[in-house]
Amino acid sequence: xxxxxxxxxxxxxxxxxxxxxxxxxxxxxxxxxxxxxxxxxxxxxxxxxxxxxxxxxxxxxxxxxxxxxxxxxxxxxxxxxxxxxxxxxxxxxxxxxxxxxxxxxxxxxxxxxxxxxxxxxxxxxxxxxxxxxxxxxxxxxxxxxxxxxxxxxxxxxxxxxxxxxxxxxxxxxxxxxxxxxxxxxxxxxxxxxxxxxxxxxxxxxxxxxxxxxxxxxxxxxxxxxxxxxxxxxxxxxxxxxxxxxxxxxxxxxxxxxxxxxxxxxxxxxxxxxxxxxxxxxxxxxxxxxxxxxxxxxxxxxxxxxxxxxxxxxxxxxxxxxxxxxxxxxxxxxxxxxxxxxxxxxxxxxxxxxxxxxxxxxxxxxxxxxxxxxxxxxxxxxxxxxxxxxxxxxxxxxxxxxxxxxxxxxxxxxxxxxxxxxxxxxxxxxxxxxxxxxxxxxxxxxxxxxxxxxxxxxxxxxxxxxxxxxxxxxxxxxxxxxxxxxxxxxxxxxxxxxxxxxxxxx
Amino acid sequence: xxxxxxxxxxxxxxxxxxxxxxxxxxxxxxxxxxxxxxxxxxxxxxxxxxxxxxxxxxxxxxxxxxxxxxxxxxxxxxxxxxxxxxxxxxxxxxxxxxxxxxxxxxxxxxxxxxxxxxxxxxxxxxxxxxxxxxxxxxxxxxxxxxxxxxxxxxxxxxxxxxxxxxxxxxxxxxxxxxxxxxxxxxxxxxxxxxxxxxxxxxxxxxxxxxxxxxxxxxxxxxxxxxxxxxxxxxxxxxxxxxxxxxxxxxxxxxxxxxxxxxxxxxxxxxxxxxxxxxxxxxxxxxxxxxxxxxxxxxxxxxxxxxxxxxxxxxxxxxxxxxxxxxxxxxxxxxxxxxxxxxxxxxxxxxxxxx
Ligand SMILES: [Zn+2]
Numbered sequence: 001x002x003x004x005x006x007x008x009x010x011x012x013x014x015x016x017x018x019x020x021x022x023x024x025x026x027x028x029x030x031x032x033x034x035x036x037x038x039x040x041x042x043x044x045x046x047x048x049x050x051x052x053x054x055x056x057x058x059x060x061x062x063x064x065x066x067x068x069x070x071x072x073x074x075x076x077x078x079x080x081x082x083x084x085x086x087x088x089x090x091x092x093x094x095x096x097x098x099x100x101x102x103x104x105x106x107x108x109x110x111x112x113x114x115x116x117x118x119x120x121x122x123x124x125x126x127x128x129x130x131x132x133x134x135x136x137x138x139x140x141x142x143x144x145x146x147x148x149x150x151x152x153x154x155x156x157x158x159x160x161x162x163x164x165x166x167x168x169x170x171x172x173x174x175x176x177x178x179x180x181x182x183x184x185x186x187x188x189x190x191x192x193x194x195x196x197x198x199x200x201x202x203x204x205x206x207x208x209x210x211x212x213x214x215x216x217x218x219x220x221x222x223x224x225x226x227x228x229x230x231x232x233x234x235x236x237x238x239x240x241x242x243x244x245x246x247x248x249x250x251x252x253x254x255x256x257x258x259x260x261x262x263x264x265x266x267x268x269x270x271x272x273x274x275x276x277x278x279x280x281x282x283x284x285x286x287x288x289x290x291x292x293x294x295x296x297x298x299x300x301x302x303x304x305x306x307x308x309x310x311x312x313x314x315x316x317x318x319x320x321x322x323x324x325x326x327x328x329x330x331x332x333x334x335x336x337x338x339x340x341x342x343x344x345x346x347x348x349x350x351x352x353x354x355x356x357x358x359x360x361x362x363x364x365x366x367x368x369x370x371x372x373x374x375x376x377x378x379x380x381x382x383x384x385x386x387x388x389x390x391x392x393x394x395x396x397x398x399x400x401x402x403x404x405x406x407x408x409x410x411x412x413x414x415x416x417x418x419x420x421x422x423x424x425x426x427x428x429x430x431x432x433x434x435x436x437x438x439x440x441x442x443x444x445x446x447x448x449x450x451x452x453x454x455x456x457x458x459x460x461x462x463x464x465x466x467x468x469x470x471x472x473x474x475x476x477x478x479x480x481x482x483x484x485x486x487x488x489x490x491x492x493x494x495x496x497x498x499x500x501x502x503x504x505x
Numbered sequence: 506x507x508x509x510x511x512x513x514x515x516x517x518x519x520x521x522x523x524x525x526x527x528x529x530x531x532x533x534x535x536x537x538x539x540x541x542x543x544x545x546x547x548x549x550x551x552x553x554x555x556x557x558x559x560x561x562x563x564x565x566x567x568x569x570x571x572x573x574x575x576x577x578x579x580x581x582x583x584x585x586x587x588x589x590x591x592x593x594x595x596x597x598x599x600x601x602x603x604x605x606x607x608x609x610x611x612x613x614x615x616x617x618x619x620x621x622x623x624x625x626x627x628x629x630x631x632x633x634x635x636x637x638x639x640x641x642x643x644x645x646x647x648x649x650x651x652x653x654x655x656x657x658x659x660x661x662x663x664x665x666x667x668x669x670x671x672x673x674x675x676x677x678x679x680x681x682x683x684x685x686x687x688x689x690x691x692x693x694x695x696x697x698x699x700x701x702x703x704x705x706x707x708x709x710x711x712x713x714x715x716x717x718x719x720x721x722x723x724x725x726x727x728x729x730x731x732x733x734x735x736x737x738x739x740x741x742x743x744x745x746x747x748x749x750x751x752x753x754x755x756x757x758x759x760x761x762x763x764x765x766x767x768x769x770x771x772x773x774x775x776x777x778x779x780x781x782x783x784x785x786x787x788x789x790x791x792x793x794x795x796x797x798x799x800x801x802x803x804x805x806x807x808x809x810x811x812x813x814x815x816x817x818x819x820x821x822x823x824x825x826x827x828x829x830x831x832x833x834x835x836x837x838x839x840x841x842x843x844x845x846x847x848x849x850x851x852x853x854x855x856x857x858x859x
Binding site: 069073074077078079089090094254263264266267268270271274276481483484486487488489490491492493 | 631634635638639642643644645646647648649651652669672673675676679680690691692695696698699700701702703704705706707708709710714
């Protein structure tokens with residue numbers, strides 16, 4: 001069967017994007033596959049298409065609940081009903097129901113901690129796993145920017161499942177990280193596809209400026225540059241206040257961060273996708289799993305914490321292949337904030353000591369700690385990120401000795417902080433690098449395929465004016481809101497109304 | 506200096522509780538804490554409409570609001586947690602724009618269990634129907650709790666009419682519902698709805714669009730939801746789709762878990778003292794439970810705890826002197842204990858609870 005035919009049949013696409021075909025073919029040849037595909041190139045198709053063509057289940061391990069939920073929603077919205085996510089979002093009753101019907105699903109998403117649950121693992125062992133997918137596979141490496149100790153177990157789980165055909169996917173992995181992935185997944189033979197992380201359609205600008213100028217510069221830039229765009233901040237507060245200022249300037253903009261309720265978050269994401277918003281002032285919480293083709297600019301108001309995250313974030317621009325720009329503002333001393341944030345992501349010594357004191361006092365078993373998160377998070381004052389680190393670390397441990405585990409965790413945290421700080425300095429080095437920015441990034445990922453072009457980066461020469469756009473066309477007449485009309489336009493099908501643009505007021 | 510709408514609402518509530526409760530009783534009220542004390546206070550001071558009407562409130566915010574009211578001379582402090590209204594404060598509460606408090610249909614206590622479910626299902630329903638008639642399959646549900654999605658699947662399956670007509674029927678029901686009270690502004694709700702080619706606004710965006718104070722908008726939004734629940738459940742034959750959203754979700758308020766346990770023991774014939782021992786709780790806690798039961802369970806017999814005669818005397822005193830403070834009542838009926846007074850107030854305190 002011709003692959004293109006299948007592609008059209010299942011996805012209504014007429015051609016593959018870069019890299020997809022090679023990866024799919026490798027899997028269909030029965031080869032374990034490690035694929036590094038840049039963000040926005042349709043990673044998920046690499047397992048979904050072979051999934052359809054192979055007999056049996058597709059089991060997808062994914063690290064982030066929100067990401068998992070997004071993917072499930074997306075597949076469902078494409079009409080795939082046989083898809084389910086097993087994670088801690090499910091209530092016990094839902095979990096039971098899902099497990100008893102598990103065989104009726106084709107695509108099963110599961111979080112790493114759920115793989116540690118015996119009932120689930122046993123259920124999975126009864127089934128034929130045609131394809132085992134490790135998404136965000138860089139999480140398996142401690143060199144990766146988002147190491148999750150519980151990912152280490154995946155190799156073992158894979159063995160228990162009879163070492164099924166496996167694909168490991170990642171968007172950003174240095175050579176070291178890729179070696180770790182192969183090692184921990186215990187591949188004996190495999191094919192590796194590393195596609196260039198270069199996105200020639202994205203121009204890269206770095207601007208070094210004084211602290212006081214940043215805000216003014218942002219306001220000016222946004223006025224001139226063509227949207228839609230995302231502005232990344234390291235703080236919720238700044239994201240909010242900048243959004244307010246831009247709104248005063250007449251922009252259609254909202255702030256997006258983890259402090260918002262779920263409803264607002266979904267609405268803002270969807271408004272952005274549906275072009276009801278031109279700009280989102282976001283923290284790094286925004287963008288994961290967002291499918292929007294026409295993002296024209298990414299602005300970093302603060303420096304990102306690692307080049308890996310930077311690459312992911314700027315990769316959200318230009319998915320339609322059209323010219324886009326990523327700009328990073330840096331003021332001398334910004335790295336101090338980054339270093340602080342890095343530490344804040346990891347649990348503090350005092351918190352760890354307190355947690356283990358509680359564990360000992362109450363004589364709890366380490367393997368049950370994750371069931372008590374609601375109690376421990378407030379008791380030790382963990383943030384969600386901090387708790388995730390603790391949880392993931394404990395899940396990776398088999399040691400029963402509480403004292404030893406505590407010391408190992410303390411040790412681990414110290415090491416992580418050091419590694420993360422190195423990454424911050426690497427970003428700083430990148431910012432200050434006087435040569436080509438693109439080459440620097442490619443170098444970092446041991447990637448050769450650089451493509452010199454016009455407007456490459458601020459070192460090679462960049463004409464910002466090329467990215468300016470006119471706003472006049474976007475302005476819509478400010479009609480008075482009429483609720484009855486609005487309701488009617490939602491619920492009553494008007495003939496010929498399909499393509500008529502309705503003012504959203 | 507004018508005060509914000511939110512501050513005005515809290516000032517109104519401060520007036521209701523006089524200086525008989527600490528400011529944190531209001532914090533618990535808005536947050537919707539299901540303790541016997543909060544529930545009884547809500548009814549005693551007729552603040553039950555506000556129950557759980559602002560669950561996001563923090564202690565810090567509470568302190569801040571009271572601080573602002575205090576500094577600006579609307580409140581006079583007795584101690585750090587007790588305040589009463591100054592003349593200036595009284596004036597504000599009696600002024601024109603606060604006469605409408607609480608919002609006409611707001612029923613926080615009565616509907617707190619179904620409010621968000623109603624909203625999530627209604628907005629999903631509109632989104633799904635809207636996309637259905639435009640044959641648009643690829644959309645992301647605006648509320649993605651699995652239980653809501655399962656519910657909507659089922660709900661649509663159960664409808665017998667044609668799909669196009671269903672959207673039409675929903676439209677008609679909504680229009681009819683909104684038109685029963687012309688003081689209701691449907692825009693408060695419709696701006697938030699998502700359709701096939703329009704994503705709804707967030708709470709903040711809707712407030713801005715309507716040029717309303719954000720807290721005012723917040724309460725008005727709850728008000729219109731409660732209005733819709735009220736209208737559709739009372740005339741369910743006229744609003745089959747809307748009342749169907751609520752379905753057979755419990756509308757009556759259950760007891761708090763601990764009170765439920767006490768009730769079960771009471772039914773087995775144990776007395777207060779025995780239950781306190783069995784449950785390893787203070788007797789006063791068990792009495793709190795019994796007051797809550799008196800409040801919730803209409804046919805719960807009070808005679809075991811307070812005689813008919815005593816009840817009448819307490820009631821007469823409350824009516825004649827409009828005394829609400831327990832100590833004031835006790836002064837007039839010295840032979841009654843606090844427990845008896847609270848029981849009587851709970852049973853007869855204000856409007857019918859449910
Ligand atoms: Zn360059």
